[in-house]
Amino acid sequence: MNGSFEFNWQAALDSIPYLLAGVPYTLLISFGGLAIGFVIGMFFGLLRLSSASWLRWPAIVYIEVFRGTPVLVQVLFIFYGLPQLLGGPIDAITAGIAAIAVNSGAYISEVVRGGVQSIERGQREAGLSLGLSRTQTFRYIIWPQGFRRMIPALGNQGIISIKDTSLFAVIGVGELVRQGQIYIATTFRALEVYLMVALLYLAITLTLSLLLRLLERKGLVGQ
C-alpha cells in the first residue's frame, strides 16, 4: 500500500452522524430483547430448579434448543420463516428483539439457576423455620441474595447480546452495522467506517461495564 489509500480522518468523522442514527436501533433491540430475555430466563430458570420433572423438562428443552442454535439462524427463522406460519410479515425490529429475547433467555435461565443454587441451604431453612412460606422465603431471602450473585453473569450476557444485534444487518434493521454498510456503499471508506462502527460498539459496552461495576460495588454493601 502506498499513499493512494491512507487513513482518512475526515471520512471517519463524516460517517459518525450517519452511524449514530443506527445506535437507537441497536440499543432498542438489545435492551428490549434483554428485558424480555430476563423475564423468560427467570421463568425457565425457576422451572429448571423445580423438583417436578414435568416442570423441569420443558425448561431443559428450551434452554438446550436456544442455546444450541446460532442467534443468526434464530433471527432468520423468525423473520423469514415464521411469516409462513403466521400468514403475515414480521417487522424486522420485532424479529430482532424476539431473537435476542429467546436467545439471551436461554443463557439467563442458566444464570438464574446458578445464582439461586449458590445460596446456602441454611438460608432457606432459617426462613422456613421462622414461619415464612416457601414463596416468601424465596422472595425475601433467596432471590435478593441470588440476584446479587447473578449480576456479573447478567452483565456478561448483556454485552454479548448487544454485539449479537450486529448480525441483524442481514434482515435490514437499520442498526449500527447496517448503517455502516450503507454509508460504505456510497463512500467506499470501509476502513474508516468499520473502525468507527467498532468504536461505537465499544463505547456502548464499556458504558455498560462501568455501570455494572458500580452496581456490583453497591451490591457488596452488607454482604
Added chain:
Amino acid sequence: MSEQSNKTPDTDTAPIVRMEKLNKHFGSLHVLKDVDLTVTSGEVVVIIGASGSGKSTLIRCINGLEEYQKGHLEVDGKVLKPDGKSSRELQQVRTEVGMVFQQFNLFPHLSVIDNITLAPTKVRHASRAEATKTAHRLLERVGIADQAEKYPSQLSGGQQQRVALARALAMEPRLMLFDEPTSALDPEMIGEVLDAMRELARDGMTMVIVTHEMNFAREVADRVIYIHKGEIVEQGTPEAVFDAPQNERTQSFLSRVLTH
C-alpha cells in the same frame, strides 16, 4: 437448681412435642430408631450424644426440616406428616417453634434490625413500628442493643448468634430449638451465647437443646437425653444422667467427654 425442676408448666398441660416411635432413614442408613420424646411446656430438654448419633436430625424433625418415614409426631397440637412437605399445618407449627442453628444462618443482605423484623411483619403482619420496637427490646435483652443497624458480616460470631436468638424470639415462639448453637463459635464467645440461653431458660421458655457443652447441660436442663446411633438409650435429670449413668454406652460417652 431444685427450683427449676419444680417449676410448674403453664396453663395447658398438653405436651408441646409428642413424638412416638419415630423412624428415619437416609437411604440405607437408619438414623432414628423408634424415638419417643415428649416435651411439656416450660421444660428444658438437653440432648447429648456423639457426632453422627442423630441428635441434630431428631431436633430438625420437630420443625419439619427433616422428613421421617414411620411414627407419629405432634407439635403444638398439630400432627406433622412424615413427608415434611410444606403444608399449612407445618407452616403454622413453624411460626410457634423458633430455631437457632449452628451456623447462625442470619440473612447477610439484611441489617440486624431487618433480620429480626422480617418474619413478624410478613408472617404475623405486625406493623413496622411495632416490630422494630420489639426487635430493639430483644437486642437489649441479648446484650447487643447498639448493633441494630449493622450487617451480620460486621459482627463477631457470638454477636451473630445472639442476633439469631433475637430473630427467633421475635416470633414469640412457644418452643425454642437449639441445634449446637455454640459449636461454630470461638471459645471466648461461647459464654455470651450460653448466658443468653440461660436467661431464656430462667424465664420459663420451653427449650430443646442439642449441645456438647456438658456443664451448661447440667446447669439448665430439667431432663438430659443421651442418644446413641439413633436410639435414646438413657434419659433423666442431669444428676441422674451425669453422676450415675445406668447404661454402659452413656458411661463410656461421658467418660470421654467429661475428662478432657
